[in-house]
Amino acid sequence: MSFTPLSSKQTSELTGQLIAQGTIVDPKSAKGRLLKAAARLFRDNGFERTTVRELAKEVGIQSGSLFHHYASKQEILRNVVEQTILLNTELMQLSISQNQTSQDKLQALILCELQSILIDTGNEMSVLVYEWRGLNEHNQAQILALRDKYEQLWLDILNQAYQEGLITLQPNILRRLLTGAISWSVNWYNPKGDLSLEELAQMTLSLALKGKNN
Amino acid sequence: MSFTPLSSKQTSELTGQLIAQGTIVDPKSAKGRLLKAAARLFRDNGFERTTVRELAKEVGIQSGSLFHHYASKQEILRNVVEQTILLNTELMQLSISQNQTSQDKLQALILCELQSILIDTGNEMSVLVYEWRGLNEHNQAQILALRDKYEQLWLDILNQAYQEGLITLQPNILRRLLTGAISWSVNWYNPKGDLSLEELAQMTLSLALKGKNN
Amino acid sequence: MSFTPLSSKQTSELTGQLIAQGTIVDPKSAKGRLLKAAARLFRDNGFERTTVRELAKEVGIQSGSLFHHYASKQEILRNVVEQTILLNTELMQLSISQNQTSQDKLQALILCELQSILIDTGNEMSVLVYEWRGLNEHNQAQILALRDKYEQLWLDILNQAYQEGLITLQPNILRRLLTGAISWSVNWYNPKGDLSLEELAQMTLSLALKGKNN
Amino acid sequence: MSFTPLSSKQTSELTGQLIAQGTIVDPKSAKGRLLKAAARLFRDNGFERTTVRELAKEVGIQSGSLFHHYASKQEILRNVVEQTILLNTELMQLSISQNQTSQDKLQALILCELQSILIDTGNEMSVLVYEWRGLNEHNQAQILALRDKYEQLWLDILNQAYQEGLITLQPNILRRLLTGAISWSVNWYNPKGDLSLEELAQMTLSLALKGKNN
DNA sequence: AATGAATGAGCTTTCATTCAT
DNA sequence: TATGAATGAAAGCTCATTCAT
Secondary structure: OOOOOOOOOHHHHHHHHHHHHHOOOOOOOOHHHHHHHHHHHHHOOOOOOOHHHHHHHHHHOOOOHHHOOOOOOHHHHHHHHHHHHHHHHHHHHHHHHHHHHHHHHHHHHHHHHHHHHHHOHHHHHHHHOHHHHHHHHHHHHHHHHHHHHHHHHHHHHHHHHOOOOOOOOHHHHHHHHHHHHHHHHOOOOOOOOOHHHHHHHHHHHHHOOOOOEE | OOOOOOOOOOOHHHHEEEEEEOOOOOOOHHHHHHHHHHHHHHHHHHHHOOOHHHHHHHHHOOOOHHHHHOOOOOEEEEEEEHHHHHHHHHHHHHHHHOOOOOOHHHHHHHHHHHHHHHHHHHHHHHHHHHHHHHOHHHHHHHHHHHHHHHHHHHHHHHHHHHHHOOOOOOOOHHHHHHHHHHHHHOOOOOOOOOOOHHHHHHHHHHOOOOOOOO | OEEEEEEOHHHHHHHHHHHHHOOOOHOOOHHHHHHHHHHHHHHHHHHOOOOHHHHHHHHHOOOOHHHOOOOOOOHHHHHHHHHHHHHHHHHHHHHHHOOOOHHHHHHHHHHHHHHHHHHHHHHHHHHHOHHHOOOOOHHHHHHHHHHHHHHHHHHHHHHHHHHHHOOOHHHHHHHHHHHHHHHHHOOOOOOOOOOHHHHHHHHHHHHHHOOOOO | OOOOOOOOHHHHHHHHHHHHHOOOOOOOOHHHHHHHHHHHHHHHHHOHHHHHHHHHHHOOOOHHHHHHOOOOOHHHHHHHHEEEEEEEEHHHHHHHHOOOHHHHHHHHHHHHHHHHHHHHHHHHHHHHHOHHHHHOOHHHHHHHHHHHHHHHHHHHHHHHHHHHHOOOOHHHHHHHHHHHHHHHHHHHHOOOOOOOOHHHHHHHHHHHOOOOOO
């Protein structure tokens, strides 16, 4: 049995379910397009340097109208981040569940995270990393709780791999090294370049696995 | 012969020389203390959210007096970043020069970078990573040139290690994975915790070296 | 046939047309009242010494709201000056057109200019003369182009009068002497005093016409 | 007997006397050079837009040192204006005294005023006209008293000429028209151009004299 | 007299947010 | 929901003036 990635059909079906449940907003709705635009602007220019006027212009409304959708600029930032974590947690859970061995599960985690950063929700993930301090304390705490759940998925797999002797570094430290290595890719990886996402995932996996199959 | 780290005496001597040359400002001077305070505030609250009034208060002067030392807030940011790259490039060069084998040189790079991020110039390095967009285009280009020189030190060593079969990933990709892994440490590493810097450097090195002596 | 001045009905009709065309802003609108207030303050205290807070207070709004109407203080100055030249050029053209002889046309020019300085747009004309350097280079050039058109009206008439032997000084020099004599009146003429505007115009005309009928 | 202008020897002798008396400061002293530089800068950029730093730089000292010479920027402006009026009043008095007829005296007044504006103290005279509002109330009153004395010289001659039938406009009105015509010359007259100062004075005189000798 | 670092009040401008329509 | 004029607090920066040296 070998590694099974998520198909794009699975991804879109799960996304559809989450929209139907109301967990995340429909990206085609006004609120959804607003969040997408916000993520791009926040990523490109930073949260502070992005004005609500720019954001409003981007979605074709007046700045005052923004506040009918979200109570404040801060609330927009929170939603960008929150929805992204929720979505990616669900996607990752699904991807893990359809792989059996620890190594395949680990590969699933790495590929999922790279995909979220480099393809699907790259702007949003950048915002999460670089605009964290734009969130007020209350929102930071709230997001942290969601993030803990996401991280637990990683730690569970890494612990298992550690016990199996698949990895030798302590799981919590390895996770932190991987977090950095993966999230930094947003600053250099070119989706249209020679290196495929799967190759990058493979390379990243090879860092983690000591003297093993690759 | 084994790995020789920089002694703190070497570090302070080199720093003293750079101050004497005028390459970096004396951290005990008014301008130097201002830069230190700025780095801390920019790191903690972000460049945009830090006001010149806060910064002035931190140094114990009036906000107008800041502009006696630096022409603009932007100029303060540029100096924080520029001086840090200059200093760390010099330190790294010295550290490489006193190690012989590729592996020891690689260890020197990793330890130097961790040290600069976690101990000596942690605030400044965070600012470099997280406040990059706060620099205007002109300053970004200027800093980029300095950064290229710094990165070349890494690439030279990694290329050599690659040819020696010490590492198997392509040097430029490995460097990027390591950049992320190392710089992220600022977000979790506790200098007063159980994990020593040397251990962390060792672990990071072990990621890079595949199935080799450690 | 003798000299025919502009009636106040003609003046207000033409002004109405220019407002309708969008050439000048309605003095009763917010933007228009702002311009009027700015002209008075700039004239009384100078452009530099007038703060946007004073200006806002004068119009009964908050200082930030000014920038809803004009992008900068400089832009307010430009509009004060620009609209005044545009209006007075049109009025002068109309007044010339309804007089036949060179002498009557010359009288029309003098009376129009005095009227614009002493009655209708006195503050604005003072601003034009005394706050010229408050305009940045780009705006100076723009205004200069409008002013050239205005001055051409004068030169055309003066050239004609010169050829007819009505005046003996070179037209361009005479114009300059008259410009000074007329514009200075803002510093001493009292509209409620004994000297009527028509008398002053007559006296000024007598300077220009040498040893002729008056 | 015909019109006798001031010789340059007379001018410099009188200036020397006034310096010796302490009425005006020596233009070669530090204080004197400072006033000259201030006049030029105030004229070119306006009083408000000229900073004490610029002014200090112009005379080769530090901004703080200015205040050893003059107590405030305002005081510098006052001195520029005051000394100029004092000097020009004296020069004019001398020039009148050496002419006999009303017409020659009138010509002396005009030539003196043009000379002061266009040659000797042009910057200072511009400052007097255009930076008047930069003076505080107290200083305005003080300067006004000096100016009244200067104006009285004009009015005395003009009254005499009026009684002799040499001019027909009321003296106070004629003076005002001439003030404007003459002072405006600073904005257009080119000392290196074709028109000599004497010709311009002659032309200006011809405006005043009705149907007479020219 | 001269320096130059420091002051601190005040400047123009920005911008998230409100609210009557 | 949407508009857009208005708000008002706060930002970065300027600059005449002071003062210890």
